[in-house]
Amino acid sequence: MKYFFLYSMLGLSVWICSACNGLFDGIYDEGSPTGNHSSSEGDTVSFSMYLDATDWAAWYYVDIHALRDTILALQEDSVSFETDQWQFPSFPVPFDLTSAWDGYSYNRTYRFRVLTGGGLSDYEVLDSTQVDTQQEPSSWDLGIHRNNVRTNRGSVLATSYTSMSSLPATSEDLFGMMLAAGQDTAFTADTYNERDVWIDNKNMIAEKIPCQGIEVNEVLSTWLKINIPPIPPTFTHRANVFLLRMSDGTIAAVRLANYLSPTGVKCCLTIEIKYPY
Amino acid sequence: MGGALFLLMNCLPTEAVGNSESVPRRFTSQAAADSAYSDWEHDAVGLEAVVVTGTRTPKTLKDVPIQTRLISPEDIRKSDATNVQDLLEQELPGVEFSKSYNQQTHLNFSGFGGQSVLFLVDGERMAGETMDDVDFARLNMNSVERIEIIKGAASALYGSNATGGVINLITKQPKQKWTLNLNGRGSKHNERRYGLNFGLNGTHVRNMLSFTGTNIDNYSFHNGPDQKAVVISNFYGDETWHVDDKLTWSPTSRLQITAKAGYFFRQQVRTVTVPERFRDFTGGLRGIYKFSDSDQLEVVYHFDQYDKSDYQKLSGLDVRDYSNVLNSVRALYNHTFGQGDILTVGADCQHDYLFNKNLQGEEREQDSFDAFAQYDWNISDQWELVSAIRYDYFSDGSESRVTPKLSARYKPLADMCFRFGYGMGFRAPSLKEKYYNFDMAGIWIIQGNAGLVPEVSHNFNASVEYSRWQYNFTLSGYYNQVKDRLATGSPFVDSSIDPEHPDQLYLSYINLKDYRTYGFDVSAGKHWSNGISARVSYAYVHEELPTDANGESINNQYVPARSHSLSVRTDWEHRFTKHYALTLGINGRALSGVDNLEFVDYRTKGDDGKLLRNEIHYDPYSVWKLSCMQQIGKAVRITLALDNLFNYKPDYYYLNAPLTDGIRLQVGASIDVDALFR
Numbered sequence: 001m002k003y004f005f006l007y008s009m010l011g012l013s014v015w016i017c018s019a020c021n022g023l024f025d026g027i028y029d030e031g032s033p034t035g036n037h038s039s040s041e042g043d044t045v046s047f048s049m050y051l052d053a054t055d056w057a058a059w060y061y062v063d064i065h066a067l068r069d070t071i072l073a074l075q076e077d078s079v080s081f082e083t084d085q086w087q088f089p090s091f092p093v094p095f096d097l098t099s100a101w102d103g104y105s106y107n108r109t110y111r112f113r114v115l116t117g118g119g120l121s122d123y124e125v126l127d128s129t130q131v132d133t134q135q136e137p138s139s140w141d142l143g144i145h146r147n148n149v150r151t152n153r154g155s156v157l158a159t160s161y162t163s164m165s166s167l168p169a170t171s172e173d174l175f176g177m178m179l180a181a182g183q184d185t186a187f188t189a190d191t192y193n194e195r196d197v198w199i200d201n202k203n204m205i206a207e208k209i210p211c212q213g214i215e216v217n218e219v220l221s222t223w224l225k226i227n228i229p230p231i232p233p234t235f236t237h238r239a240n241v242f243l244l245r246m247s248d249g250t251i252a253a254v255r256l257a258n259y260l261s262p263t264g265v266k267c268c269l270t271i272e273i274k275y276p277y
Numbered sequence: 278m279g280g281a282l283f284l285l286m287n288c289l290p291t292e293a294v295g296n297s298e299s300v301p302r303r304f305t306s307q308a309a310a311d312s313a314y315s316d317w318e319h320d321a322v323g324l325e326a327v328v329v330t331g332t333r334t335p336k337t338l339k340d341v342p343i344q345t346r347l348i349s350p351e352d353i354r355k356s357d358a359t360n361v362q363d364l365l366e367q368e369l370p371g372v373e374f375s376k377s378y379n380q381q382t383h384l385n386f387s388g389f390g391g392q393s394v395l396f397l398v399d400g401e402r403m404a405g406e407t408m409d410d411v412d413f414a415r416l417n418m419n420s421v422e423r424i425e426i427i428k429g430a431a432s433a434l435y436g437s438n439a440t441g442g443v444i445n446l447i448t449k450q451p452k453q454k455w456t457l458n459l460n461g462r463g464s465k466h467n468e469r470r471y472g473l474n475f476g477l478n479g480t481h482v483r484n485m486l487s488f489t490g491t492n493i494d495n496y497s498f499h500n501g502p503d504q505k506a507v508v509i510s511n512f513y514g515d516e517t518w519h520v521d522d523k524l525t526w527s528p529t530s531r532l533q534i535t536a537k538a539g540y541f542f543r544q545q546v547r548t549v550t551v552p553e554r555f556r557d558f559t560g561g562l563r564g565i566y567k568f569s570d571s572d573q574l575e576v577v578y579h580f581d582q583y584d585k586s587d588y589q590k591l592s593g594l595d596v597r598d599y600s601n602v603l604n605s606v607r608a609l610y611n612h613t614f615g616q617g618d619i620l621t622v623g624a625d626c627q628h629d630y631l632f633n634k635n636l637q638g639e640e641r642e643q644d645s646f647d648a649f650a651q652y653d654w655n656i657s658d659q660w661e662l663v664s665a666i667r668y669d670y671f672s673d674g675s676e677s678r679v680t681p682k683l684s685a686r687y688k689p690l691a692d693m694c695f696r697f698g699y700g701m702g703f704r705a706p707s708l709k710e711k712y713y714n715f716d717m718a719g720i721w722i723i724q725g726n727a728g729l730v731p732e733v734s735h736n737f738n739a740s741v742e743y744s745r746w747q748y749n750f751t752l753s754g755y756y757n758q759v760k761d762r763l764a765t766g767s768p769f770v771d772s773s774i775d776p777e778h779p780d781q782l783y784l785s786y787i788n789l790k791d792y793r794t795y796g797f798d799v800s801a802g803k804h805w806s807n808g809i810s811a812r813v814s815y816a817y818v819h820e821e822l823p824t825d826a827n828g829e830s831i832n833n834q835y836v837p838a839r840s841h842s843l844s845v846r847t848d849w850e851h852r853f854t855k856h857y858a859l860t861l862g863i864n865g866r867a868l869s870g871v872d873n874l875e876f877v878d879y880r881t882k883g884d885d886g887k888l889l890r891n892e893i894h895y896d897p898y899s900v901w902k903l904s905c906m907q908q909i910g911k912a913v914r915i916t917l918a919l920d921n922l923f924n925y926k927p928d929y930y931y932l933n934a935p936l937t938d939g940i941r942l943q944v945g946a947s948i949d950v951d952a953l954f955r
Contacts, residue, residue, distance in 0.1 A: 021630045021642065022582050022602040024558060029594040202778065205720045229510055237550050237591070258591040260551065263600070 031264075036086045038071045045071045046164065046274045047084060047132040048257065053144050054267045057093040057199050061140035064244075064252050064275050082177040093145070093199045093212055094132035102133045107224035110195060114207055114228045117216060123195070126208060133215055141246050142254070146222035146267045147235075148197045148216050153247040156220040164255060164272050171243060171251045171277050187245050190215040204228070220244070221254040224267075235266060243277070253277040324744055330397075330425040330445040331684075332653060332663055333434055334611060334619050342653075342663045342686035343431075344740045344753055345697050348424040351527075354950070355848060355862055356946060357462070357904065357916055359470050359491060361396075361416035361446065364424070367864055367902070371798065375933040378514050380547075381407040382414075387428060388757070388794030388820035388838045390764075391442025392703055393506070393732070395431070397445040399537070401561065402438075402627075404603040405583025406709070412583065415541050416556055419472035420487035420521050422449040429755055429796075430702025433665040433682030436625070436647050440702035440734040440759070448523060451476025451483050455951055462916070462945030466514065468493040470945075481527050487659030489519040495546065498930045498938060503825040504757070505891040506875040509930040515545040521559075535563040540909035550590045558582045571613040581604045583935060602630040611906040619653040621665075626794030631708045635715035637725065641708040643673035661686040671705050678703055678731055692745040696753075706763055710786040721768050721782035732786055733760045749805045754797035759787040759823075768826045789831065792821040811847035818842075830874060836895065841869035858908040865901030865922075870894060873933060893931050900937065901926055911952035916945040 038047035045068045053060055095107060107129045113122040136143065136152075143150040159174065160183075161167050168174045178185050197212040198204075225236040237259055244252045252275035261268035297635045306416055324339035348368050358364035362382060365372045371387040384391035391410030396403055403411045412820030424446050430438040456476040462470050473488040493514035521539040526535075541557035561579040570576065585599035608622035630642040649667035656662060665682040684698035706729035713725035740753030764786040772779035795851055796819055802812035818838040848862030874890045883889040904918035920941050927934040 020602070020604055020628050021640075022584075022600050022632075024582070027556075027595070028584075028586055028597040030596075234548050235550065239591075258589070260589050260591065261595060262589075262592070262596070264551065264587045264589060264596055267923070270592075 040072055044276060048270060048272045051088055051144050051269045053269050054265060056201060059089045060088045060090045060144045061137050062088055062142040063139050064141040064273060068275050069152040089137050090133040097130045098132055101130045105131050105133050107131050108194060109208055109210045111207050112209060145197055146225050150190050150216045155189040155245050156217050157187045157243045158219055159241045162239045166273055167241060167253060170235055188219040190217045224259050250276045328425045330443055333426055333621055342684045343427060343663050344695060346426040350422050353418055360414060360419045362413050364418055370814045370844040371818050375836050376936060383410050385838050386441055388798060393440040395435055395439040395443045399448055400605060401579040402893055404581035404601045412555060414517050414543050415762055416446055417489045417519050418446050420488040421446045421544045423447050429738050430700035432680040435477050436669050437703060437705040440732060441705050449485055451478040451485050454478055457950040460947035462943055465941045466494045466496045484524045487521045492516045501928045504929060506877055506893050512936055513547050515543050518542045531567045533565045537561045552588045554586045554588050556584045572741045573611045575609040577607045596632045598867040600632040606629040617655040621651040624648040637714050639710045641712055643671055645671045668855050676705060692743055694742045696740045698738050699905050700736045704732040704763060710763055721784045724783055724785045726786045729763060729786060730761050732763045751800040751801045756795040758793055760791045762823055764789055764831060766831050767829045787825060789823040790826055792823040794820045808850040814844045816842050836873055837871055839868045839871045843867045856910050857891045860906040862904045865899055867899035870897040900923050912949045914947040918943040
């Protein structure tokens, strides 16, 4: 019996050494970086792109036309494509007026009574500043700022589909089905918005949020809604496929597949696009 | 006495293995077990029950020199509590739970926060914390047999964190050859509870498997207009799963080995796509060897790992962001002298590992070591004196500390007992408090402080207990002087830390200025032969609000203790026929109002340049529960209860308001499957 006790203690010692800093690491994920993926079928390309849009004070621009051309041209060099082509130009949100005012660009600080009153619809303007026009590249289709999206003179229609693979083959087929079902097929253009583009969070707990006055697409921006209270805000993800009709009349199917980085950082967007659709 | 002996033999933390005659009898005699239960039932005020927490040696409640509050198996059964929060709020005055900013549960225990009250499970520490409290959801009542509570400092026996008290949950052991209980309960907000206990009790081996699952959905509160501070609008429920197994092997009358393993899972959904998950893995091995009738050695290894992760539903990734791992080894030796004196010596080694993405360097670890000795001197039939001293060493910062304790019991009459005591308590700064660096949702950055010194408390207590004719009266008082309390201080701005954000608020862990808490408890209980029993307990607590070294009030986000609280429990048990018995019970608590300064919005400054705060008044309130338990046959028990009977709802759910949204019906059932075969 004394040997049993001894061996038990020895076994225990081995266990302790192996368990010092914890066990069961295997049940968790490490959160490896998300890659970008693309494929093509004829003239149509489908791709998934990852965009870190966490910056409160920057817009990122996606040129869907250029990406399609690049994918079709470089599809045999996918490694180079994945590493080099997914850098999206960004332009800072203007906070000052350095040249002639365009007549509509404001930054306003709102006090939303989210903690002590009626919520986001209960607000007052604390200050208003004329600022420069938001800069943008010469060619772009989607502008993205955290959860806000705008188009380059385009318009958007929300569908009931929640995956790209379940979409009808073409947008014409889809419209036909929607009309047959009595659904609205009207596209919504961007509209000027003064309170949804939050450009700083430092005073959020004091209910004070600076907002950029800028045109956004309010239909496409429903793919990720941020609500307070509570603080930290809650994120509501709408995984539906949206149809983006661009200024040249072509249509892309777009979907926000995820809004988290592998380590859980919010507003790191994984966007699926099929173009032309 | 048989009940006392039986319970004594089942006290695991310092379990006494009986002599060569008594131990086999304990494991083999069903009659002995039944007799023990029967004695428990007839010990109406429970003073023959054996407790172990106060001295680490088994003593009957009426004789233990350190005042101990026992929540018995019968109390737990009648309360129908799901977890320790439900139970303590029902059973103890002076205890209140509230929600922290991120809706984790916080305890105020007679003026001490949850971080200053040591929670033990079968005598072992728990890993992990959120907002400095342990995860109370881990402490579900399905697997717990009884709870022993020591108020006041007890660091001389238990080391760090036993500043304000010790709460020791002792898990179930199988009492019969085999037992199988299935139970469940439902209520509004999709509140569900499932439980299973399966016990096997052989000649040399016994095993108890417990499983519990719970769920409650999120729901919303309605707040009145013109709120003066931040309010809670949503209650975030959770889903938990808990499985534990305890295997005990007694190959000889002198040796007993117990192995334990457990798994706990909790998921809370504040963001639909990113549920927060909490897991705990626990395991351990305990060996007790009795060299002789007067010498016993206990060796324990205990492992506890508490993890937090975020489950990203969209990508299927479950990414861990926190892990606290405790590995501890303890040796405890008892020698009983001929005249009944007991010498207890022991030592612990513990390795503490912390991974937290909000920690400087993300990973920290430290080792601690302690040695302690206690002498229990039975001076006479009237007098007993217990003295203890302990030395603790912590490798991080090379901190060491000596803590003493002295307790005395005086029984001038067989029915009357006086107790007096002095104890020192301390709480060593945790790795989190030393090295934290967390941007809390843009409110402020919480900073650790490597220069912290341990919090120290001096506790003086006295009590008198009188028990006769199934009456029991207790009056106890205490005074605590707390030095260098560990807490976050006042928020401050320091533009030199981050010049790009000169208005950034910081909140540092600091040692606070000395403060005091004192109070007294009065309790009366009675069990009548007609089946009626009642207990009324009142607590008065005076908690001085702590300040920093400059006398500034601190960020005290938690409710201070309510000065007056009353707990009442009364029930009537009657067996109508051989196959039907009924227990009607009403229990409740009433608490006085309290005022607390709370930040209006954490940013707005007043005329004095400091963050603006409003005094929030929390109204007095009372919550009552009416329950009806029907025993049908030997096996089936149906419970109907109306909780919050008088539909109390706060007008404003400020951070420290009770999170109740009114009356709720609870329907539960329990089946002792083994009883169907008896």
